[in-house]
Amino acid sequence: MFRAPLLAATLALAALPAAAFDASAMTDAEREAFRAEIRAYLLDNPEVLMEAIGVLEERQAAEQAQGDVALVANHADALFNDANSYVGGNPEGDITIVEFMDYRCGYCKKAFPEVESLIEADGNIRFIVKEFPILGEQSVVASRFAIATLQQVGPEAYKAVHDGMMELRGEYTEATLSALAKDAGFDPAPVLAAMESDEVSAVIAENHALAQAMQITGTPTFVLQDQMLRGYVPLQAMMGLVAEARGAK
Incomplete structure (x- = not known):
């Protein structure tokens, strides 16, 4: 009672x-x-x-x-106006997406074709890649090769090797990296020679410092306009978020 x-x-x-x-x-x-x-x-x-x-x-x-x-x-300036990061999609797009990624990350590889589809279908997205190797020495090797390609050869070559490494399921060896470079139409020798340069190391260090400042500990992490998406986001959900961001402008 x-x-x-x-x-x-x-x-x-x-x-x-x-x-x-x-x-x-x-x-x-x-x-x-x-x-x-x-x-x-x-x-x-x-x-x-x-x-x-x-x-x-x-x-x-x-x-x-x-x-x-x-x-x-x-951290908007370091995110959106970094001269050392690859800028793809539509450089004049009304929506910007930044991706912190690692070539050894399974969810980055899963997200890769969906992000590509999103950018291609939308046509008005500015896409920035932040090389953020956190999954071991192979991750570092791949990022060094990608960054060196961007610095030595240019954005088109970077895009080609970036896509190739995202689709690669084997190890990132000198042989596989050289093959990717040749498939993209450029001599791998200058890129391989520049991989350990201070300029390449500086980009990786800057990206790690930015990620730490933004409390980013995993990949993929996306920044879509003013919000962060921590982890893999399916294509349809990403399309909805882009539409929401565009409607909020």
Whole structure:
């Protein structure tokens, strides 16, 4: 007969502002009974916990999104106006997408053809690639070759080897990299010679510093206008986000 009135009181207290509920005003017996009643109620109604967890996750996601907007704003110049990164798609596009990627990342490889489809179908997206090797020495080798290609040969050659490495399922050896270069129509020797240069190292260091400042720890991570998308996003969802970003301008 005790549970119903105490439960009603508990629910009423839950509706009050936190400052209006002072557990310290309870006696030890009242506090113990209060805790026991809450426990019993949650055991009888576990769906309440799931609902509370859902609300908490929504709040955390909203806070994360707000924080990400601030991070993008604070680092906008390094993100969108970096002279050392490849710019593809439509350089004059009304929407900009930046991708932090790693050639050894399975989800980057999964996202690659879908991002390509998005850019081609839309026609008005400016696409920036941030080389962000974080998955071991092979990742570093691939990024060094890509960056050296951009610096030594130019953006068209970079695009060709970037695409080739995203589709490659084997190791990034001198032989496979040379084959990619030859398929793209340029001599691999100057690029291979430049891979360990200070200029290439500086780009990787700058991208890592930017990622750290923006709390990016995994790939792929996309920046779409003022929001960050942490992880793989399916094509249809990405198309919807682009449409939302365009509508918000």
